[in-house]
Amino acid sequence: MSNLDPYLLSLVVFLPLLFTGILAFIPAQEHGPIRVLSLLGLLADGAVSLWAWLRFDPAGAEFQLEHRASFLELGGVSYHVGVDGLAISLVMLTALLGPVVVLASWRSVQERVKEFHLALLVLQVFTMGALVSLDLMLFYIFFEASLLPTGLLVGVWGGALRNKASARYFLASFAGSVLMLVSLLAVYSVALPAGQRTFDYALVSNTLQEAHRELAACRTPVAECGALSPLAQSVGNWGTWIFAGFALAFAVKSALFPVHRWLAETQSEAPRAASVLLAIKLGAFGFWRFGFPLFPDASQQFRGLLTVLAVISIVYGALMCLAQRDIRRFLAYATISHLGSILLGMLTLTEEGATGSAYHMINQGLSTAAIFLLVGFLQEQRGSKQVQDYGGLARTMPRFAGAFVLITFSLIGLPGTNGFVSEFLVLLGAFKSNLSPAVGALAATGVILSAAYMLWLVQKVLFGPVRHPENHALRDLHGREWVMTVPFLVLVVVLGLKPQPILDRLEPASRRFVARSSVGMEGANPPAELLRVTSAPLPEQASRDRVPDLAHPVQ
Structure with a gap:
């Protein structure tokens, strides 16, 4: 090192x-x-x-x-x-x-x-x-602080309804932040022993895992398990409520149905910069890191409900796309549908599903950012985000059309693109899991619908006659636009044909995620070595703690 x-x-x-x-x-x-x-x-x-x-x-x-x-x-x-x-x-x-x-x-x-x-x-x-x-509190500080610059980007440099969109974004995010803060404080004060209270992720995770393993050994209600330690009793009594707070906070940030309305309005009015950066799936990442693994018992209680909401998000987002005529709202609902797939992959509690979920976070962040860039390029020239104001652009903007089609194929999950690998793994995990086969079937229906609505958008925007004279004057991608677009086009293909470098990094994390999230689940027997979070040792409580030792950092 x-x-x-x-x-x-x-x-x-x-x-x-x-x-x-x-x-x-x-x-x-x-x-x-x-x-x-x-x-x-x-x-x-x-x-x-x-x-x-x-x-x-x-x-x-x-x-x-x-x-x-x-x-x-x-x-x-x-x-x-x-x-x-x-x-x-x-x-x-x-x-x-x-x-x-x-x-x-x-x-x-x-x-x-x-x-x-x-x-x-x-x-x-x-x-x-x-x-x-x-550190859980450090994550919270950064997670919630990101609300301020994002809200400013929408509220100051957004579209005509930017103030309304920014206010809705602030209110939704603030509601989620309050729930998350309450849950964090509950973890600190209720779910940890008095002498071990900390926000350090490794210590919190390992302490809670011990309590959950103890709870898993006692299948009767907590009140009837007299042999439980005080820690296990505390986690058993409060864990459900704490997880609910985390889940609601991350559901809001992920725009999961039914707390999704803010995303459509925000994406519709946001400047291109905010639309692209909203592609980073911090809410889904929160579920992965701090939701399911820390409270496996509670997450399994909510698993059925969350699975239903994930499937509804997939299908509802897809159907709403078919009803949109505002391109940016269209893409916002497509994002909601894909976020449902990401959550479903986690809920399968299979290595395939979890790996697909993680890869989908990366792929959708990449492809969603690319499609918003391209749509923003159109809107910047034409001054419109309405589908009916376009048509026939493949004749006037062939390079733009080629890039748009390739990114669309990525969002559909066409074989050879990055989206195919992650969607296939999520569906494989859904069918291999102990969830109802109907869940996998409905998720597959969402994939079919995504092809329908994305190809509809391609047909309306790129093909057919050039209905508006203004579209003849639109300039094609060149120079700066190519510099922005080409990396996305290359990655869409490379990550579709050669996903292994990313999967090699994701698979160990997925195995640990599944092991920790399935503690106590019937039939699950996760290896002990995957349950414990390995981390750098705590610094010694000595005089040198008061002064930064920059020459000898903790390894």
Whole structure:
């Protein structure tokens, strides 16, 4: 391990903040230097993220590149960062989207340019921080802080109804944040022994796993299990309520049916930058990291309900797409449908389903961001997001049409594209699981519907006669647009034909997710070595804890 490895993730998180500080001193009217500095900051962050990706060993420990700053511990909260296979993959996705967003906004944002790029850089900090946090409260701080720059991007640089969309986004996210905070405090004060109260992910997970294994050994109600330890009794009595708070918070952030309305309005009015960055599935990541594995007993109680909601999201989102004439609302409902597939993959509690869910987070983040970029390119020129205002663009914009079709195939899950691999794994997991076969059948119906609504969009936008004279003047992709688009097109094909480098990183994380989430489930016998979270040791409580020891970081 390199001496710099423990600091890589902190650099990934806070490097954009350094550029934010520099940008603050540039005069607001200097739009060119502001854009260039913002782009350089996010490119530098991407370079460090790539370095971290290359340093990650798929066959290594569960969490890698860990760093725990002992001098920043306060009231059970610590600065503790690290990544597993899913987190490092989402870090790379976020690192890719950052520079693309700056390029996409180069001409379209002409007002308050400095504030816009400050918001982008700060949002990058918060998103990266949430992905690498191994402390529950630290995750909460980053997770909820991302609400502020996102809301500003929508409310200041959005469309005509931006104020309404921003307000709805704030209210929905705030409601979820309150529930999550209450659940976090309950974990700290109720579900952990008095002498072990902490927000450290490894300690919380291992302590709760012991309680859940004890509960699994006692199949009768908690009140009738006299031999249970006080910890197991506490988790048995309160675990359901705590998990419900987490689940509602992450369901809101994921736009799961029926708490999905905010996403359609937000995506419809958001600027291109916010639409692209909303593709990062932080809500789904929260379910994966902090929802199901920490409270397997409660999650299994809610498994049936959540499965129903996931399937409804898949089918409802698909059907709503067929009723939309606003392209961006159309894509928002398509996102809701895909998020249902991501959640369903987790709920199968199979390695195939979990791996498919994790891969789907990455693929949908990639493909959804790409399609919003392309639609934003059209809207920027034509000034319309209505389907009926287009048609015949394959004749006037052949390069755009080719890119649009390939990304559409990815969202459909056509063989040879990235979407096929993840959708196939989710469906395989659904049919292999102990869920009803009807669940897999309905999920497969969602795939068929996705082909129907995406091909309908392609036909209406790209083919047929050029009905509006204005469309003859639309310029095709070139220069800056190609620089933004080509990486997505390449990745869609490469991740479809050669998914193994990503799957090698995801599969160990999936095995651990399934093992921890299925504790107590009838017929499940997860290996003991997968249940315990392995992490860097806690810093020694000595005088050196009061001073940062930068020369000897915790390995």
